[in-house]
Amino acid sequence: SGTVNLSILNCKLLTEIINPPAEEIENNKLSNPSLIDHFQGLLAYLKDKYEYIYIPKDIDPETFTKLETNEIQKLMGESLEQIIREKIPNETITKINNGLNSFITQIENELEIYSYRTSGDRQQNLKRRDIYKLIIDAYFRIRKLNKRDSSSWIEINSLSSGEKQKAIIDIAHGFLTNHRENGDHLLIAIDEPECSLHMSACFEQFENLYNISKNCCQLVFTTHWYGYLPTVEDGCSTSIIKENQTHHFTLYDLAGYREEIKKKTKENSNKIPYDIRLKSTNDLIQSIISSTLAEAPYNWLICEGSTEKLYLGYYLRDLVATKRLRIVPVGGAKEVKKIFQLLEASHDDLRKDINGKVFLLSDTDRELVNYHVNNIEKIKCKRIINDPTTNDTILVDIHSNKVSPPTEIENCLNGFTFVRTVKDFIHKYPEFEYLDELLEGKTIDDTNLNSFYTMDLRPREEVILDRFFNTDGIKYSFAKRYIHIDQYLNEKTGTVTPTPAWIEEIKRFFE
Structure with a gap:
């Protein structure tokens, strides 16, 4: 409508921030004239700068997908x-126009005292917009979207409801990926994209949504299907529940959504919707199983935390691109165990149909979560542990009797890059200068040794390094810096820092 409307943001807090005259406040909100005065210019700027597409749940797919619609x-x-x-x-x-005018002139000469003329003195030529309208009406408007089905074509209105819904997202993905130059100023909102879809098709639908989000400024959608949560590598999700006539909003960072759910459950269990707590596990399992049954299957690497996801995503980036590998942090060894046991329970019935692979990875913690793991061809569950006989990290079964030393992913990285990352933190952040004593007297030039054996710390020094990594947010920041330095060493300086052997073993499993 072009009128400013801030919805729930027009509240008492806004009046305190803007601090308008008293006559501009009505019921602890800005009055309409005050809203227009403060925000009409911003609204005009945003409408001029950004394009917005809304796709409602009950949209007519045939009309929406016509080339002449504004949305397309x-x-x-x-x-x-x-x-x-x-x-x-x-x-x-x-x-x-010249050809047509030449024809009119010709027949004028033939008819002598007669002529075909327009009303008025000015003789009109075809205008550009007239020709464009004719082409749109006679060429584009008669065309409908069709889907290829082996050797024939099916009109969109003949597809099933689920196929129509899928076609809308496929068309949006296709145009944004292959046609539009960039979507930096495009906002897209979609209402219940899973509507009418079979459960097995939901995963691919939301994968398409994730790919669309990478090609536009922002993608927003509403949904009642939570299987998308583990597929999204960068984004946020908001749960909305109504309690005592009040709506409560809870925001989750999807880079590690299970960790977020666990954290918020501890903070206030009453504010976490029951269906999210229940369905986040069930839909994850459904996503994994249904996606591994497809002809072009997904592969899954389940790990404990978001820092593991960073390291693994870096070293296995080629598999993410070529083998449809999804790396999902689930919030600890107990969650890894739960997911493995649910997958194992489903495996016997589906063994012949499974095409994708699942690898579940845990740390070797001081308080070890121990459980028996059967040998399943396409589902592996291992933990990392440093082996003093080989001075390297190995992968062992969860129930292996190798339980010492305690091993986290920071103990299993490339030692050469690890040390340079520690030095980088010492150089940039004075509060971490105490780490300098861990590097004193050490000659570190072996690019093949892992971080645990490169550092070769005494028990007192291990406490110092643990203190560093237990600092809030440091593990994640360290992982991002480690990746940056490792890329720089390999791509800019010619220093080859090999991928850790245990990660190569995981890579071979998926290849």
Whole structure:
């Protein structure tokens, strides 16, 4: 409508921030004239700078997918008029007019005292917009979206409800990925994209949504299906519940959504919706199983935390791109155990149909979560542990009697890069200068040794390093810096820092 509306943001806090005159406040909110005065300019700027597409749940797919609709033209990043102008330049229109005028002149000469003329003195040529309208009406408007089915084509209105819903997302993904130059100023909102879809098709639908989000400024959607949570590597999810006539909003960071749920449950269990606590596990299992049964299956690497996901995502980035590998942090060894046991319970019934692979990875903690793991071809569950006989990290079964030394992923990285990352933190942050004593007297030039044996710390020194990594947020920051330094060493300096052997073993499993 073009009128400013801040919805729930127009509240008492806003009046305190803006501090308008008393006459501009009504019921602890800004009055409409005050809203317009303060925000109309911002609204005009945003509407001019950004394009917005809303796809409701009950949209007519046949109408929406026509090339002449505003939504499709926004997805393409250009209007049909712009496309026609490029294909039919002004010179062509001039040539058409000249040819038609030549014909009219010819018949004037043939009829002598008669002529075909327009009303008024001015004789009109075909205008550019007239030709564009004719082309849109006679060429584009008669076309409907069809889906290829082996050797034939099926009109979109003949597809099932689920296929229609999928087609809308496929079209949006196709145009944004392959046609539109960039979507930096495009906002897309979708209402219940899983509507009418079979459970087995939901995973791929939300994977497409994730890919769409990488090609636009922002993607927002509403949903009642939580299986998308583990597929999203960067984003946020908000749960909305109504309690005592009040709506409560809880925000989750999807980079490690299970860790977020565990954290918020401890903070206030009453504010975590029951269906999220229950369905986050069930839908994760459904996502994994259904996606591994597909002809082009997904592969899954389940790990404990978001820092593990960073390291593993870096070293296995090629598999993420080529083998449809998804790396999911689930919030601890107990969650890894729960997921393995649920997958194992489903395995016997589906063994012949499983095409994808699942690898579950745990640390060797001081308080070890121990359970028996059967040998399953396409589902592996291992933990990392440093082996003093080989001075390297190995993968062992969860129930292996090798339980010492305690081993976390920071103990299993490339030692050469690890030390340079520690030095980087010492150099940049004075509060971490105490780490300097851990490096004194050490000659560190072996690029093949892992971080645990490169550092070779005494028990007192291990306490110092633990103190560093237990600092809030340091593990995640250290992981990002480690990755940056390792890339720099390999790509810019020519120093080869090999991928840790235990990660190579995981890579071979998926390859």
